[in-house]
Amino acid sequence: MRFSVYQESHIGGxxxxxxxxxxxxTRDALLLLVxxxxxxxxxxxxxxxxxxQTIASLxxxxxxxxxxxxxxxxxxxxxxxxxxxxRYRAINNLPETPRTTIVACLIQHNNAMWAHCGDSRLYWMRGGQILARTRDHSRIETLIAQGKVDASERETHPDRNKLFNCLGAPNMPIVEISRRASLQAGDIMLLCSDGLWSVLPDHELAQRLHSNTIVRAVPELLTTATGIAGKTGDNVTALAMMWESSENLHGNSTITTHTLPVGSVTTTIQAPRHLDLENADTYNDSDIEKAIEEIRTAIDKSSRITSRN
Structure with missing residues (x-):
């Protein structure tokens, strides 16, 4: 595999x-996550x-x-x-379960496949055109699909921020999975949070990623989005990958995996799970992995006692 990749996140307002x-x-597979x-x-x-961290570990x-x-x-x-x-909610006796949207893209054998829950999006782009994008699991998208609301109301409808699907909800999530997409050299996969796509229109995302390298385009997109959103703006995050061939390498930003040994994994996602030290005091110093290990140990001890009796 040959590809270039760039990621960045702004706190916004x-x-x-x-x-x-x-x-x-790995040598033959690439996983992208937002x-x-x-x-x-x-x-x-x-x-x-x-x-x-769970998905990356798996x-x-x-x-x-x-x-x-x-x-x-x-x-x-x-x-x-x-x-x-x-499990984290149960261990820490939280009054409710934390929730998150998620989008993932798995690329191998020159094919891409993606899945999502919620309104974190993936765009598949080629030559400045959007070939596909995920459909948000939101009330407004449901109304548009049912013909009850015009697509032009996406940005203004009062139900535009209401989601019906995520990880951490009381019910099991609905995991929407794409068909396999055959990649060509120059294709771009953009994964982003709603802090980006809700501010900048799709055509601008595609145009900017087409007219510049992803290493330059992504920071510019995030800076523009945070500037428009202002002091009340949301977090803005984007991860872009450009698929490449031996004919269109772009210098030092290109990653080539064919020389990697079987069994090796390169990742920017830390595992085993740990806390963000910047916000450690928010969580009362309770490390997730330690807490999970403690309860599993307790379960094992309980099982041994039961078996003895």
């Missing part, structure tokens, strides 16, 4: 950045972080060096992340 982003790759912790619920940043276990059943992997990893978020 919020006190905390609840967005998370990252990517992992999660947006839901601010209307407690500790959305923890839900986003748990989701990222990728490292399954990509040997590629994922054998990609559709099943995407669905199962989303379900696993959902369960880990609920």
């Amino acid at each position: 919020r006190k905390n950045n609840q967005d998370r982003m990252g990517y992992s790759f 999660a947006d912790g839901m601010g209307g619920h407690i500790m959305g940043e923890m839900a986003a972080q748990i989701a990222m 990728f490292q276990e399954n990509a040997t060096p590629y994922v054998k059943k990609p559709e099943r992997f995407l669905e199962d990893s989303f379900f696993a992340a959902h369960r880990e978020i609920h």
Whole structure:
């Protein structure tokens, strides 16, 4: 595989950045992730972080060096992340479960496949045109699909921010999975939070990523979005990947994986799970992995006592 990738996140006008982003790759597989912790619920940043780290850990276990059943992997990893978020709530006796939206893209054998829950989006672009994008799991998109609301009302309708699907909700999430998409050299995958797409129109995202390298285009897009949104703006996060061939390499920004040994994994997503030290006091110093390990140990001890009796 040959590709270039760039990611960046701005806090915007919020006190905390609840967005998370990252990517992992082996010799034959690449995983891209963006999660947006839901601010209307407690500790959305923890839900986003748990989701990222759970999915990335499962990728490292399954990509040997590629994922054998990609559709099943995407669905199962989303379900696993959902369960880990609920486990975190139970361990810490939280009054409600933190929630997050999520979008993931898995690329291998020159094909891309993506999945999402909520309104974190993926755009597949070629030559400045959008070939596909995820449909938000929102009330407004449902109304548009049913013909009850015109598409022009996306930005102004009072129900535009109401979501019906995410990780961490009481019900199991609906994991929407795309068909496999065959990539061509120069194709771009953009994963982003609603802090970007809700401010800048789709055609501007496509035009800017077409007219410049992703290393320059992504920072410019985020700066523009935060400037327009102003002091009350949301967190803004984007992760872009350009697929390349041996004919269109772009210098030092290009990653070539064919020389990687089987079994090796490169990732920007830290695992095992740990807290963001910047906000550690928010969580009363309770490390997620330690808490999970403690309760599993307690369960094991209880099982041994039961078996003895």
